[in-house]
Amino acid sequence: MFELRTWKEKLGFFALLAVIAFFLFFPVYWALSSAFKANGELYRMDPTFVPHQPYLGHFVSALTEGPLMLQLGNSLVTSTASALLNAVLAAFAGYSFAKFDYPVKKPLMLLILSAQMFPFGVLLISIYPMLQSVGLLDTRVGLTISYIVFALPVSTYMMYSYFKQVPNELIEAARVDGASNFKIFRRIVMPISLPAFITVALYAFMWSWNDLLYSMTLITSDDKRTVGPGLLLRYINENNADWGGAMAASFIVAAPIILIFAVLQKQFIGGVTSGAVK
């Protein structure tokens, strides 16, 4: 790490940070403050910067009126399922690529990565008839699978890169200790690869949680809708006058992601492998 030495350097650095932070966070701040303003204050011609009278009505109505709770549940189920399945599959595939040798390995890796080259909209065109033919259209299972299709290539590659760095001697030591391949994977490799596993799971979780297109296309029943299309259908149309509610709902929807990041932040900082080698 470099150190900022002179006060000039420090000042410049913080000025730059402030500018970036402003552009990043001002819209977020504006939305958040709007969510806490009662309609009277919200629609004033001279907008207030800080809500004069913090108001929770929008949150209450967003949650109680309309299907947001149901949609949150649907999103939670599909996102969690796709996150976990994606991470488990990526871990297996990545481990096999990183630590085993077999004839078709290289072409197989290329094939998997090449799936990533198609825009997700294009993938949808082929996923749709496939799900249709197996009767999984308009099901949460079908939606979950479609999320995994998208997230798996990058996830596999991420797990592969991480496993590459796991020293072979560690695996060999466990082999001499008598552990089977699966036991080595479960007891030695996975515990020290937890940061990568969590990162990959989060990647799929966020992708599915924030998705609009897949859910919009693959789900047609109201009771199976997830939060993305839910928000869109309820608030983004010319009849909507409930901007406070829209902001509040947006924050309710964003909350789980923010929460997860706050809790798992520590996991992203490596250092778990230190002490294995040298």
Add this chain to the structure above:
Amino acid sequence: MADVKLDHVVKRFGQMETIHGVDLDIESGSFVVFVGPSGCGKSTLLRMIAGLEEVTEGDVYIDGACVTEAKASARGIGMVFQSYALYPHMSVRENMSFGLEVAGEPKEVIEKRVAEAAEILKLGDLLDRKPRQLSGGQRQRVAIGRTIVRQPKVFLFDEPLSNLDAELRVQMRIEITRLHERLGNTMIYVTHDQVEAMTMADKIVVLREGRVEQVGTPLSLYHAPQNRFVAGFIGSPKMNFLPVTVKAASAGSVTLALIDGQEIALAADGAALRPGQKLELGIRPEHLIVGKGGDVEISLHCDVVEELGGTTYVYGDLSGHQVIVESDGETTIEKGKASLFSFKKERVHLFDENEQAIAVERRVAA
């Protein structure tokens, strides 16, 4: 306790052959050191014994049983890796008990064996620490402890001390030697450090480019190297090599011309030699005497003198060839001048064009 036997073991990585048919008999209970320069195949050979590397041709026997196809865990070996390879997320105790747990040993047995190993290796206070909380020497002890608890028939070490600093290395060297005396197991130890080899081994196996150059006790390698490579590899500083020309040769004596022009007669096997043949004469730095006292005297122009206190190294020049002399710290030699040195004929080694040793008669026991 178990003996280890290699029967014409060959290793190929793809097209490249790195081990060229190694035959080796390792006695039960002995401490054998594989030594050789980097890339000579020490690790590969050890890993084939361990079952971590496939044997391309030939067979490996442990305790009389052919284990060529056996899994590493079924061979009765324990391995200590250069990088220690401790499981980073497990405590010292868990590291040591993992193998036993996998083998399905009952809890009491595991606890007892871990306690024993911890006692032997003085790890008692560290059992609940994670590897990252240990020093290099402590990690190495845990790595050894992890193999001890499984009570292997054969211990395999692949350069276990090379990550440690010099002082700790000497200390651990002694600890491993003690461990061998206490446990009495067969131990195979890989190093490229010839001092480790000399001090620890019952028997040294010198390897070069995937071939065994010589097998023998440390002193037999020192006194009677079978070829120039072994002669140069064992001993520090390296043996001096000087070109010589055969003047006359018979079954019991050889007359040689040294590069400074003088002729010396040696009691050596000259039956296969003919006059005019170029040979190399080897003489160890510690066998060169300052001043008179030997059978042959040479005058060296000394350019560098390293005084270490107890020992003095003199770097001299004999007709364009560097000669190193090791003497005690008492003698003073002037830099930049010619000084007289000598050596005894019985200390001399002779090598032919194929780098093979020619027998020289010695009064000192080999």
